[in-house]
Amino acid sequence: MLSKILVAIDQSTASQRAFDTALELAKVLGANLTLVHVLDVFDSVAPERPTIPVNSYGIGLDGMVRKNYERHWAEFVEHYDALLRQKQIDAETIGVTADYLQPYGLPGPAICKAAGAGQADLIVVGSHGRSGLRELFLGSVSNYVMHHAPCSVMVIHPENRRDHGLHREHSDRPAAVIY
Numbered sequence: 001m002l003s004k005i006l007v008a009i010d011q012s013t014a015s016q017r018a019f020d021t022a023l024e025l026a027k028v029l030g031a032n033l034t035l036v037h038v039l040d041v042f043d044s045v046a047p048e049r050p051t052i053p054v055n056s057y058g059i060g061l062d063g064m065v066r067k068n069y070e071r072h073w074a075e076f077v078e079h080y081d082a083l084l085r086q087k088q089i090d091a092e093t094i095g096v097t098a099d100y101l102q103p104y105g106l107p108g109p110a111i112c113k114a115a116g117a118g119q120a121d122l123i124v125v126g127s128h129g130r131s132g133l134r135e136l137f138l139g140s141v142s143n144y145v146m147h148h149a150p151c152s153v154m155v156i157h158p159e160n161r162r163d164h165g166l167h168r169e170h171s172d173r174p175a176a177v178i179y
Contacts, residue, residue, distance in 0.1 A: 006034045006120040008111050008141065009084060009100075011045070014126025018156040019087060022124040026096045031121075035087050035100040036114050037080045038107040047072035077102065108144025116150040124154045 007022035009015050019035070026033040041049060050065045084100035091098035101118075103110045115123050127142040142155045 002029050002121040003031050004034065004118060004120045005029075005031045005122045005124060006036055006111070006115045006118060007124040008107070008126065008145075009035050009037045009080075009087060011083070012126060012128060014128055014156060014158055016126075017159070018124045018126035021154070021156055023091055023094070023096060025122075025124070026091070026098075027094055031096075033091050033096050033098040034114070034118050034120065035084050035091075035098060036111055037084055037100070037102050038110040039077060039080070039102055039104045040107055040110075042106075045076075047076055107141045108148065111141070111145050112148045112150060120151050122152050122154060123149050124156065126156045127158065 002025070005022050005026050007019055009019060022033060025031065040046060047069060050069045080102060084102065088098045088100055101114055103114060105113075111123065111125065114120075123145055125142045125145050127140075142153075146153050146155065
């Protein structure tokens, strides 16, 4: 029986579809939902880390650059904290118990670690649909999670992706693959 479902959250359409699917599953199964957004300094939407030259003489300027970065990072963290709180409220509004985490690190390993620590029965993660060189260079969180998760994984594929020839009666439902 699935009693603990973990869902990876970011601001992508794939993530929203994963959240919707996880929420529906949690409601039907009476499962608890854990929302996870990983704080990754290398994320393309994270504030750009400042680079300070080694031979810099402007200690005051360096301090200002660092403080500016810290302020932007705090705003980034708060933005996702607010997103997670809103999704928690959305879940609880329909009777699903939900909590959330914002661990630091690389998304794939951090999601797997959170699933293990929380004894999740299922991880639901969205796929951005990358393949080939794009996947090689940009990485694939869903691919990492599929191969390293301590539990079952459901990957929600992009809406425009076909089910490899499988006919779907309900085309408005998310395409999902469970591993």
